[in-house]
Amino acid sequence: MIKVFNLTKKYGNYEVLKGISFEIEKGTIYGLLGRNGAGKTTTMNILTGLIDYNRGEIYINGKMLDKNKRKPLEEIGYLPESPTFYTYMTGSEYLLFISKIRGIPYKKAKKEIDKLLDLVKLKEAANKKIQTYSRGMKQKLGLAVALLDNPEIIFLDEPTSALDPESRYDIFNQILEMKKNGKTILLSTHILSDAERVCDYIGILDKGKIIFSGKIKELKQKYALPIYDIVFENLPHNIKEKFNNVKWIADIKIKNDTVSIYINDIELAKKNILSELSKLDIPVISLQQRENTLEDIFIRLVKQNEYI
């Protein structure tokens, strides 16, 4: 459905995207993950034709996205991170304005707008001016704009950032509903739990490079490390230095009063964890083994990329 090969984008001498490649299958949700400034919005803006790129090839529905021709973009709906509107219009007037741009006949547009406002739960606010809308309502209106004229592909740039939990819940339900209706979705986010919740595939973008692209399952299989969370009676000093030479320990993190030990060889860890802890000579309150989350994997991959 969407294929991106060796996409490069420069702003002056600064290379924002360094030849990224990824593919998105029809009817799936692909999450583009990355820290702020990783290049997610730049990628979105290129794919929606808002900005040019320096090198690479983009195919949407088999059609190559030419820098000067916007034909393949007719199948796309885009929700930017902070959508901006003509706020003196009402929600329904704005949707009518966009449908005029699309050339949708008035009666058909009216019907579709009613349906969309119902879908995004904005029917009651349809005749209120956009300047009175909350951020969540604006995001929902932006989603309705993206869905107008039934596009096959939807690009969502950080759709839930800065939203209250209720609005986030609504937006996620709508994303899952879109997937059910066969839409192909590219979702960019830095909130990893969001991606874990809805995405089929993810791509991790860091410093202008895709450092992983594939199914979440594959990512976990490949990079998941068991973690021991240990709570001591007193937090040990210099634990990192003390365990520095232990080969089966990949990393140590301390959060509040919990020490998380990331393991790279579980068999060795199982055999030796207790003896290593006893060397510290500090009473242990609890010891728990868990799988690491997407957030753990993401941080580790990004950290690895820093040393490359």
Next chain:
Amino acid sequence: MNTFKAYLKKEMLESWRQYKYLLLFIGIILFAILDPILLKLLPEILKSKINGDLASLIQIDMKSAVQNYIKDLNQISLLIVLLTLMGTVSDEMSSQKLVLPYSKGANLSSVIIAKTFHYTITISIFIVTGFIINYYYATTLFSKNIIAFKKVLVSAALISIYYIFVIILLIFLSSIFKKGVLAALLVLMLHIISALLVNIDKIAKFIPYNLISLANSFTTENILTTIFSVLLYCIILSLLTIKNYKNNTFA
């Protein structure tokens, strides 16, 4: 064409809801009514404040009443028009309001054409209406030195063409700097500079400000060179605006 129609309607709605029509009405039409009345009352007002026969010193006729309106159009009205329209293009560019329409297929050239078309037509209608109203009051209140209505209409057309040039220049500068205030200040500066340049005989007929001089003198001699020059500048500026707009909007 879809984008043009959609944006033309949007500009009309915006001008109505953001009181731009009202501001332009005040800036252009109100002076057309007030100028002749105030000029008529001026000697009476002065008589009550200063001793002596001032009426014999201040000789105001119909021609000078219309010229006074042209002077206001060239000063205070121009300022009001610039302040009202300065954000038309720059606000949309800097606040990313075009992202959603563009992602839905809006044609950027049509957006610019619709904006230019709307405001040039609106201002022209206000100016011609202003001149007609001013003519009515000026002829009613002053009986000496009456100018033919046809000549006043020609002046209205010349001032309209000057305003069309000013709006196109404002839109062009906004598309470069993305800051309405800066664009308005530059237009004002160019307006003042061209008012000085028009005194150089050799180049006067190529200077847009010459349209105001011609309108003020109610003459039709050698007006075609200036009109064609200004229309040529308008075409060039519009083409450059479209190019800038495409390059700068999402950059």
